[in-house]
Amino acid sequence: MASLLQTTALALSCAPLLTAAQRVVSMSDLSWTVTNPNYTISVTGNVPSQAHLDLYNAQVIGDPYYGLNDFNLRWVAETNWTYSASLSALDLSSNASTWLVFNGLDTFSTITACEQMIASTNNQFRQYYFEVAQALSDCTSPTISINFGSAPNIADALANTSLNEPWPYGTQMTYEFPNRWFVRKEQSDFGWDWGPAFAPAGPWQPAYIVQLSSNEVYVRNTLLDIYRQGQVSNLPPDQTQPWIVNASLDVLGTLPPNAGLRIDIRDANNNTVASSIASNVTTTGEAISGSINVGNNSVDLWWPNGMGPQNLYYATVTLLGSNNNSIATSTVRTAFRTIVLNMEPVSQQQLSQGIRNGNNWHFETNGHEFYAKGSNFIPPDAFWPRVTPARIQQLFDSVVDGGQNMLRVWASGAYQPDFIYDIADELGILLWSEFEFSDSLYPVAPDFLDNVREEANYNVRRVNHHPSLALWAGGNELENLELQIANESDPGNYSRWLHEYETLFLGVLLPAVYENSRSISYIPSSTTNGYLTLNHSAPMPMVERYNNLTAGYIYGDTDHYDYDSSVAFNLSSYPVGRFANEFGFHSMPSLQTWQDVVPPQDLSFNSSTIQLRNHHYPSGGLNTSNFANSTMGMGEMTIAVQRYYPAPNKADPLANFSSWCLATQIFQADFYRSQIAYYRRGSGLPERQLGSLYWQLEDIWQAPTWAGIEYSGRWKVLHYVAKDVYSRVIVAPYWNYTTGDLTAYVTSDLWDVVNGSVDAVWYDWNGSVLANTNTSTSVPFTVGALNTTKVLQTNTNTLGQTIDLSNAVLRLSLTATGYLPNNSTLTSFTHEFWFHPVLSLADAKLVDPGLKLTYGNDTNDPSWTVEATSGVSAWTWLDFPSGVVGNFEDNGFWLVPGLPRTVGFTVKNDSTGGEWVKNVTVSSLWDFTTP
Secondary structure, eight states, rough: OHHHHHHHHHHHHHSOOOOSSSSEEEEGGGEEEEGGOOOOEEEEEEOOOOOHHHHHHSSSSSOOOOOTTTTHHHHHHTSSSEEEEEEEGGGOTSSSEEEEESSSOOOOOEETOOOOOOEEEETTTTTTEEEEEHHHTTTSSSEEEEOOHHHHHHHHHHTTSSSOOOOOTTSSOSSSSSOOOSSSSSGGGOOOOTBBBOOOOOSSOOEEEEEEEEEEEEEEEEEEEEEETTOOTTTTOOSOOOOOEEEEEEEEEEOOOOOOOEEEEETTTEEEEEEEEEEEEEEEEEEEEEEEEEEEGGOOOOOOSSSBBOOOOOEEEEETTTTTHHHEEEEEOOOOEEEEEOOOOOOHHHTTOOOOOOOEEEETTTTEOOOOOEEEESSSSSGGOOOOHHHHHHHHHHHTTTOOOEEOOOSSSOOOHHHHHHHHHHHOOEEEESSSSSSOOOOOHHHHEEEEHHHHHHHHHTTOOTTTTEEEEEEEEEEIIHHHHHHHGGOOOOOOHHHHHHHHHTHHHHHHHHHHSOOEEEEEESSOOOOOETTSSSSEEEEOTOOOOTTOOSEEEEEEEEOGGGGTOOOOOGGGSSSEEEEEEOBOHHHHHHHHHGGGGOTTOHHHHHTOOOSOSSSSSSOTSSSSGHHHHHHHHHHHHHHOOOOOOOOHHHHHHHHHHHHHHHHHHHHHHHHHHHHHHGGGGGGGOEEEEESSSSSSSSSBBBBBBBBTBBOOOOHHHHHHTTSSSEEEEEEEETTTTEEEEEEEOSSOEEEEEEEEEETTTOOEEEEEOOOOOOOEEEEEETTEEEEEEEEEETTTTSSSSSEEEEEEEEEEEEEEEOOOOOOEEEEEEEEEEEOGGGGOOOOOOOEEEEEEOOTTTTTTEEESSSOOEEEEEEEOOEEEEEEEEEOOOOEEOOOOEEEEEEEEEEEEGGGGGOOOOOEEEGGGGOO
């Protein structure tokens, strides 16, 4: 259940901002009709909505996500849809100015009122507002109509205009619909390797009719920037300085002469902590700005998840007339914190600590560097009107349960609505946010840049007050991929493509951040080597480093994908950098998820329907006539499973399909665990690696993807394993299987020293302790703050002379004590990691572990005890049926006889009346070998 604080915040973020006398009507309250004369369709419409959703509600089309409807429903995207409504019942005043305010129109629209042309729009991400009083005065039965054009058709038409450029071969990545880079619409609407191509159209965000008298104004957007005095973007501030609260209101109507601002700050208990008339008041067009100072002792800090409390405040900004009378007010929820992406050169002090020369690339909050643990957040649905606060709350609860503190909000989806930031604010989840550009070079025509400039300024100003906002990035994979491809494909014109890139990402998007915020850092590309120079007084403040590198130095962040599974666990194949922002491998969703959208006859690993829902294939698009391209992704998963695990071969086809789905998830989780542990260990190595964000958190639909959480909210093996390897203090083995060298390290992301011990015990697959391993059974350790320390050094080649490596597994078990950040209570920590010295468990001497599952019989607090009775249980997996959404406390773990484990279950939604507990099952890797 949402807290009162959260509920209040959501109400504030979703409601229009009012004055006492103005009249604001939500267009959601109108009776809408959606029509298309070409198909003789007329159905009831909604605002917010999109044509696919209204057609589905009217049963004109089936569930867009069912079967192959992402192909079958292409006709919906390839035609126009008109939303119309009567305004007669509103009894609009003829003595007021009347505005139409749209917070989001997707994407190409023509708006008429009383059949008079009002305006056209061409950007999904902008707020549009139009004065329509004159048009409405000319008719007795006022109406509004919004005709939405086909984005794929318009994109194709724009490709035949001067916007098109001779971009180098390979830079313009196409998935389903082409030419997405010409339009300011969610780029993944045109298809991606993890999602469908519906290219929806409609009024996807709330819309309002606003009437104002001559002395009234309407606040359409509010900027709030909280920073330390003297702070500038991208540089660590002085934490001893007082806070500056800068506020700016974007209004409709006329600002009064000599207008002023008052800023009031209240805590969650409605106590006023600061209240002052703003100084430095300036007015520019339809915006007014001013600031106040707030002392350090007046407020408590906001901290990310796991680093301290999320102290939240309410800031009320009042527009004042010349007599200090209130004209309009706006209230937003906010907090006091600093968050900086530090890309400064490595200092002499850092060099003396053993950190390799180069530049930093890590986040700091409130003056503390920290390890960013998390994943990448993609659009949670192809149709944004279906994304509700309840769905995001459930998803973000899983983020917190998984020990994550940061999500990278990937480009190119959509700019997140405020309620998503609101939930992240309350839970302490930092949101690395990106402008909506990805995997392409983009036009630099003046009209295109002007459009983007409006889009960027609106969204930067809209979300800047949220403490969860961690960063603005210009886009996805631009420097490390697009510019690199351009240089390789067209080296003679590379200077042109570099100039165009900088025109957009340093000349338009950087000023949108720097001119509106001192509190947020900016990078032009998600993966970047950082800047050569940063000078806020220069016309171009940031000069990028690109490939101006010094041999032996370490720069920037990394992303890493390698679909050659033969090197999946070869540590030398992983990149060495300061931060890992993307890495991963795809897997299948569970049988239960497939059953939601795939007919029973198609539930087999290589059915056409399953293959066609796998969009991981070479660039260029996929359709039902060339679906063989989709086997690339299916083949990669199949080979990985066959290479490392017993391949499922069950007699029952459905059970076999389910086992194959689980097997792909186990490889995915195993691969991610190896990489995450490797990156985390880097926090104490010369690279001083301080971040791991895997690809990806969740699914946009039901399909093979890189996600750790399925569309329904069900956790894959990945999310459980990520939760485990993101524990505060971990022990992990690192094996060079070429030389046989095996080490183990303890890694801590705490901000203080941790003391403890690691038990290292070798077992055979029957669960008996092995002798003659020359391994210490208990190793004491001390690990420093945000650091790592070695606790084991051996060699499996030497070990193989005394024991059978195919019949050996190593259990590393950690116990420790230390202090959580901003917490004075001594806390205990435990962690466990299993290692097997044969790459392929199909070659290991697996035995039936004799798993026994016992239900705890408490329906209000369900739990199960799992025990291995006759052997080591590898990848123990608890499964639950459809009808319930939730997660176990732990899953995908290993067991040895004599060490049972009890795990609870968190129920998030249950439509079975509790009957689901009767159908919980347990299995292990051994079960793949049984028919």
